[in-house]
Amino acid sequence: EAQVTQNPRYLITVTGKKLTVTCSQNMNHEYMSWYRQDPGLGLRQIYYSMNVEVTDKGDVPEGYKVSRKEKRNFPLILESPSPNQTSLYFCASSQGNEQFFGPGTRLTVL
């Protein structure tokens, strides 16, 4: 089954404790992206990757890092999480205009 998976689905952490949210797709897509969804703000792009070892900032990259060492994986790294990064995060992949989204990761930073 073609899909985008994210782990963990839910995470509660404390300020400053480094964390990684994993994302994997099995569709051999070149393009992958991370979004955060916040009330009243919709989906905002954090980082994206056009291919392996090619990443670039989206609209709200501050406080986040990404890497793309393999085509299928695109982890999101929060080196020092802060409460304003409490949000719902979505990973997506695409090979055209239509993006396929993962199920989301709800992160709470205390």
Added chain:
Amino acid sequence: DQQVKQNSPSLSVQEGRISILNCDYTNSMFDYFLWYKKYPAEGPTFLISISSIKDKNEDGRFTVFLNKSAKHLSLHIVPSQPGDSAVYFCAASVVSGTASKLTFGTGTRLQVTL
């Protein structure tokens, strides 16, 4: 600056009637538009799209209309069904290469009542 706007945060429609969700954009470079549907605890799923060279695209109960001069698009759902209750996001992109960056609106929550 919000380049894609959905000015109605919520909409309630009776089952069987038409649902009309609206979206406005400001960037004239956008040339491809999409609607995504999102249920709670799930990721957004693609619903329907339209290229800027068209003014209408239909897929079953779903039709998207594009008015380029007004920088406005709308999604019509007819007849509306209770299973259509979800949050709908409008998205726009500038087509480039093999994949395009999507800019999303803030979403409209549709409630279809019995």
